[in-house]
Amino acid sequence: MKLLEARGLGVAYGDFQVLWDASIEADKGEIVCLLGPNGSGKSTLMNSLSRLTRLTAGEILFDGHALHDLPPHRISSLGLSHVLERHRLFPYMTVLENLLLGAGPRPDRARLARAFERVYSLFPRLKEREKQLAHSMSGGEQQMCAIARGLMSEPKLLMVDEPFIGLSPQLRHEVAGALRRLNEEGVTILLIEQNVREALAFAHRAYVLRAGRIVLAAPAGELLAGDALESVFFGRRDDERLH
Amino acid sequence: MTATLATQLLVSGLGMGCIFALIAIGLTLIYGVMNIVNFAHGEFLMISMYGTWLAYSFWGVDPVVALPAVGALMFLFGVLVYYVLVRQVLDGTMHAQIFATFGLMVFLQAAAQFVFGADYHAIDKSWLGGVLRIGGITLPSAQLAAGLGALLATLALYALIFRTHLGRQLRAVSQDRTAALTLGIDADRMNALAWGIGAACVGVAGALLSSFYYVFPRVGAVFVLISYVAVALGGFGSIGGALVAGVLIGILQVISGFFVASTLKFLPVYLLYLVVVLLRPTGILGRQ
Numbered sequence: 001m002k003l004l005e006a007r008g009l010g011v012a013y014g015d016f017q018v019l020w021d022a023s024i025e026a027d028k029g030e031i032v033c034l035l036g037p038n039g040s041g042k043s044t045l046m047n048s049l050s051r052l053t054r055l056t057a058g059e060i061l062f063d064g065h066a067l068h069d070l071p072p073h074r075i076s077s078l079g080l081s082h083v084l085e086r087h088r089l090f091p092y093m094t095v096l097e098n099l100l101l102g103a104g105p106r107p108d109r110a111r112l113a114r115a116f117e118r119v120y121s122l123f124p125r126l127k128e129r130e131k132q133l134a135h136s137m138s139g140g141e142q143q144m145c146a147i148a149r150g151l152m153s154e155p156k157l158l159m160v161d162e163p164f165i166g167l168s169p170q171l172r173h174e175v176a177g178a179l180r181r182l183n184e185e186g187v188t189i190l191l192i193e194q195n196v197r198e199a200l201a202f203a204h205r206a207y208v209l210r211a212g213r214i215v216l217a218a219p220a221g222e223l224l225a226g227d228a229l230e231s232v233f234f235g236r237r238d239d240e241r242l243h
Numbered sequence: 244m245t246a247t248l249a250t251q252l253l254v255s256g257l258g259m260g261c262i263f264a265l266i267a268i269g270l271t272l273i274y275g276v277m278n279i280v281n282f283a284h285g286e287f288l289m290i291s292m293y294g295t296w297l298a299y300s301f302w303g304v305d306p307v308v309a310l311p312a313v314g315a316l317m318f319l320f321g322v323l324v325y326y327v328l329v330r331q332v333l334d335g336t337m338h339a340q341i342f343a344t345f346g347l348m349v350f351l352q353a354a355a356q357f358v359f360g361a362d363y364h365a366i367d368k369s370w371l372g373g374v375l376r377i378g379g380i381t382l383p384s385a386q387l388a389a390g391l392g393a394l395l396a397t398l399a400l401y402a403l404i405f406r407t408h409l410g411r412q413l414r415a416v417s418q419d420r421t422a423a424l425t426l427g428i429d430a431d432r433m434n435a436l437a438w439g440i441g442a443a444c445v446g447v448a449g450a451l452l453s454s455f456y457y458v459f460p461r462v463g464a465v466f467v468l469i470s471y472v473a474v475a476l477g478g479f480g481s482i483g484g485a486l487v488a489g490v491l492i493g494i495l496q497v498i499s500g501f502f503v504a505s506t507l508k509f510l511p512v513y514l515l516y517l518v519v520v521l522l523r524p525t526g527i528l529g530r531q
Binding site for chain 2: 050052071072073074075076077081082083084088089090091092093097100101102104105106149150153
């Protein structure tokens with residue numbers, strides 16, 4: 001069943017178009033990955049889904065709601081959580097305060113208790129760091145805290161922008177394990193990741209972007225086996241050849 | 244120097260300091276949440292002083308009674324200014340933002356002069372008039388009450404911002420606006436709230452001040468200039484910093500006013516400001 005269905009998304013910054021006619025879907029329970037070189041529009045696409053970026057075209061349907069008409073602060077309560085690139089915690093607040101803010105404007109007690117139990121079982125070391133200011137933690141801990149904060153609203157779809165960037169292999173493993181566990185619990189995940197092999201080993205399906213367009217959409221296994229990816233990352237389009 | 248004199252100076256300095264702090268916190272709150280300096284902050288103070296004076300001279304309402312109403316009305320005024328004026332220039336250039344609140348300052352000052360004239364007005368028979376004698380210490384009770392009132396208002400504000408979920412959301416918007424949006428916080432409403440609370444701060448300060456200070460169209464400049472110093476001294480956007488710096492300035496100006504000359508009472512304040520800004524540009528409690 002489709003949880004997310006976005007069609008024909010376009011984004012422009014002023015006169016400068018950065019995303020053209022992007023359509024993406026995610027089924028319930030899937031892990032979907034956005035791949036592509038730097039500046040290909042992955043984050044822009046994700047930001048447009050959570051309405052942080054203004055759309056010039058297209059529509060977004062999520063779990064029975066039309067997101068394209070909504071302001072950004074209305075999105076998380078519908079079950080779509082967006083964990084921004086480079087964690088973006090509130091630096092001068094404690095881990096506890098960051099997590100509380102993740103639970104939405106008016107969290108009720110029972111739900112809050114359930115959400116805390118879940119994120120602390122997923123990332124036990126956050127419990128130890130509860131009273132610590134967010135900016136004083138290590139990069140890996142901050143990334144865990146950001147994912148945990150995104151989970152406090154109990155989302156159906158978790159969007160994570162480059163969760164593994166700058167993490168040690170050990171932490172990478174830990175964060176990936178947590179995401180996999182979440183997925184097994186039924187959370188659909190949309191992910192941006194630079195490391196193609198790692199992403200494809202992790203995701204069920206991937207979209208490949210290049211210069212603001214989706215150029216490829218396929219199951220992860222197919223992309224791993226074939227050589228389609230190489231031409232996207234290293235090849236040149238016809239119009240870029242010398243002439 | 245006798246102990247009596249020292250106590251008198253300290254109490255008087257603390258009292259003024261708390262008022263400076265309250266005005267400065269209003270200013271720093273608006274700046275912290277949306278990176279806009281409210282140049283009309285002093286004129287907000289002026290309006291609330293006129294409001295208190297009008298209530299007194301037309302309906303005989305004592306400033307003590309008028310205070311909650313003035314605070315509440317100023318809250319609404321702040322919200323109105325946000326929606327009608329500030330919100331229109333949010334996506335504009337920095338110049339547009341500066342001129343918007345600067346223009347509001349000029350407009351409000353001119354409007355006050357047009358309506359009330361340039362005369363000085365005073366509330367002469369407030370409940371808080373007269374002096375208070377404790378032992379050998381003589382204290383003007385209006386100033387004492389104003390200081391105490393400002394302190395209570397500051398503490399209440401502190402509790403609101405650091406102890407409630409609403410305050411947490413305000414701080415979230417000030418620390419990372421985009422992240423706050425992804426968590427379902429309505430940043431636009433938080434902006435309006437910051438303007439409301441910021442204006443209510445000067446509303447309360449104005450009502451307190453008017454029981455012992457003259458009301459005239461340019462009265463805002465007297466207090467707000469010092470509050471800008473308090474904000475910069477404490478660190479832009481830092482509420483604790485504004486509090487500490489406001490109280491420090493209050494004590495410093497009373498002491499230097501007494502020992503040097505009352506015309507020079509703000510000189511050491513600006514000197515302190517220069518020294519702090521040179522040695523520590525982010526202010527006492529500021530962040531990089």
